[in-house]
Amino acid sequence: MMYFLPLRQPITIGANTENKIVLQGLGMPEHLCEIENLPEGVVVSTCQQPETGHPGLSMKAAL
16 A cells, blocks of 8 residues: 655544544554655654554555
């Protein structure tokens, strides 16, 4: 899955349907984080750790 991030627009991620990117799964918080694509790079803020010990859950950003 790939998402193209618009420049200078904060994108919220999490299980809540009000987020721009909705992710569902075991232990996914309502509001996982907010990311913003800036000319200097991608900024990730307000992160919350998923509440699961699931070894297959991995999140990373590639620039």
